[in-house]
Amino acid sequence: xxxxxxxxxxxxxxxxxxxxxxxxRRDPSELTGRLTDWAKTAFGAGSVVANVVAPDNGMxxxxxxxxxxxxxxxxxxxxxxxxxxxxxPVFQNYDIQLQANAMNVVRANTNVPVxxxxxxxxxxxxxxxxxxxMKRLPGSAPADMPPYVFGGWVCDxxxxxxxxxQRNAVRTLVDLHELRPDNxxxxxxxxxxxxxxxxxxxxxxxxxxxxxxxxxxxxxxxxRTFEWLEANRPTLVNPTVLNWGDARIGNMLFEGPTPTAVLxxxxxxxxxxxxxxxxxxxxxxxxxxxxxxxGMPGLPDFMRRSDMAALYTxxxxxxxxxxxxxxxxxxxxxxxxxxxxxxxxxxxGQQEAPAEPDDVIMFRGLLEQMLEGIYWxxx
Numbered sequence: 001x002x003x004x005x006x007x008x009x010x011x012x013x014x015x016x017x018x019x020x021x022x023x024x025r026r027d028p029s030e031l032t033g034r035l036t037d038w039a040k041t042a043f044g045a046g047s048v049v050a051n052v053v054a055p056d057n058g059m060x061x062x063x064x065x066x067x068x069x070x071x072x073x074x075x076x077x078x079x080x081x082x083x084x085x086x087x088x089p090v091f092q093n094y095d096i097q098l099q100a101n102a103m104n105v106v107r108a109n110t111n112v113p114v115x116x117x118x119x120x121x122x123x124x125x126x127x128x129x130x131x132x133x134m135k136r137l138p139g140s141a142p143a144d145m146p147p148y149v150f151g152g153w154v155c156d157x158x159x160x161x162x163x164x165x166q167r168n169a170v171r172t173l174v175d176l177h178e179l180r181p182d183n184x185x186x187x188x189x190x191x192x193x194x195x196x197x198x199x200x201x202x203x204x205x206x207x208x209x210x211x212x213x214x215x216x217x218x219x220x221x222x223x224r225t226f227e228w229l230e231a232n233r234p235t236l237v238n239p240t241v242l243n244w245g246d247a248r249i250g251n252m253l254f255e256g257p258t259p260t261a262v263l264x265x266x267x268x269x270x271x272x273x274x275x276x277x278x279x280x281x282x283x284x285x286x287x288x289x290x291x292x293x294x295g296m297p298g299l300p301d302f303m304r305r306s307d308m309a310a311l312y313t314x315x316x317x318x319x320x321x322x323x324x325x326x327x328x329x330x331x332x333x334x335x336x337x338x339x340x341x342x343x344x345x346x347x348x349g350q351q352e353a354p355a356e357p358d359d360v361i362m363f364r365g366l367l368e369q370m371l372e373g374i375y376w377x378x379x
Contacts, residue, residue, distance in 0.1 A: 028052045031064055038126045042119050044070050076136040082129045088344040092212050096130040101188050102268035110175050113261050139253030139260035147287040149298040162302050165257035169249050170311040177273045179242040189270045198240040198271045213340040221358040225332045228371050234322035238272045247276035248283040278326035281305045286363050305379050328370050335361045
């Protein structure tokens with residue numbers, strides 16, 4: 001998920017927002033000492049750990065960057081850590097091994113640039129929480145806070161450059177979606193306890209997550225969205241493929257418009273390809289709506305739903321089915337995560353409690369338009 005916490009959110013009447021550092025950042029000096037002890041066993045007795053940096057971390061996990069020198073050769077790494085138990089985690093379960101397995105499968109079976117996972121450490125005595133270590137790849141990610149549509153290197157690209165970036169993002173999805181249960185061992189991503197079909201499993205997972213995240217509060221708009229999804233469930237869906245889960249350009253590194261890394265596999269699962277495509281489309285639409293709300297032009301011609309769907313069909317040879325339904329599902333997923341992140345933000349004193357429950361949804365107006373059937377006009 002996002003790399004910083006939005007404190008003033010995207011309710012329609014908001015006047016501004018700002019981002020704050022997460023209050024659970026690790027002390028780099030402490031991490032250096034603990035990683036040094038671990039590396040002597042994991043990499044070799046002569047390992048020297050240096051340049052440990054704990055960047056402002058995401059809502060759902062923590063990362064740190066570090067270098068290891070061994071036998072005169074320096075290599076750059078990233079440690080991806082499950083959240084510490086006391087930080088009010090965003091997700092109920094955080095499976096480091098599943099993330100590593102997903103990355104390894106993609107790396108072994110596609111040309112998608114996924115970092116090499118070198119170690120999975122499940123012993124919590126090392127860093128107080130499980131973590132994986134991967135080699136660091138070059139490149140820059142489109143910013144989340146403030147969003148890349150507000151300015152920065154994505155806006156600075158030429159129109160042709162952004163078109164290339166858009167094509168490359170869709171190509172990444174198409175290549176990932178070549179991995180299916182009938183040609184790759186993806187059984188570790190199945191959630192049979194959540195439902196029979198992959199779509200059943202997605203909906204079952206979201207219902208269970210919502211019930212866990214909401215505590216004793218009901219969120220009428222989210223519950224209306226569940227009802228809408230059931231009432232409008234598509235009769236035709238594409239075959240089940242590997243879903244990246246958090247499929248968005250903010251989880252990719254680029255050099256110019258060229259992808260150099262595909263990151264953040266904590267939401268990997270199985271489902272129709274449209275789960276990823278709709279998530280990528282909706283997350284950009286959310287940022288674009290934010291830019292317009294704050295009086296900025298944003299990037300209105302970038303990652304438009306019609307263009308993205310056409311590109312996906314062109315590259316994959318498969319038609320995109322029930323895209324509107326999957327966009328509503330993407331909005332639901334983001335809304336349920338917002339319940340948990342807002343709860344955490346309030347408890348940490350990063351934001352005020354919302355006036356009413358549905359105000360936790362940063363894009364409440366967009367979701368209401370979806371349920372009314374008017375969201376897609378002009379898109």
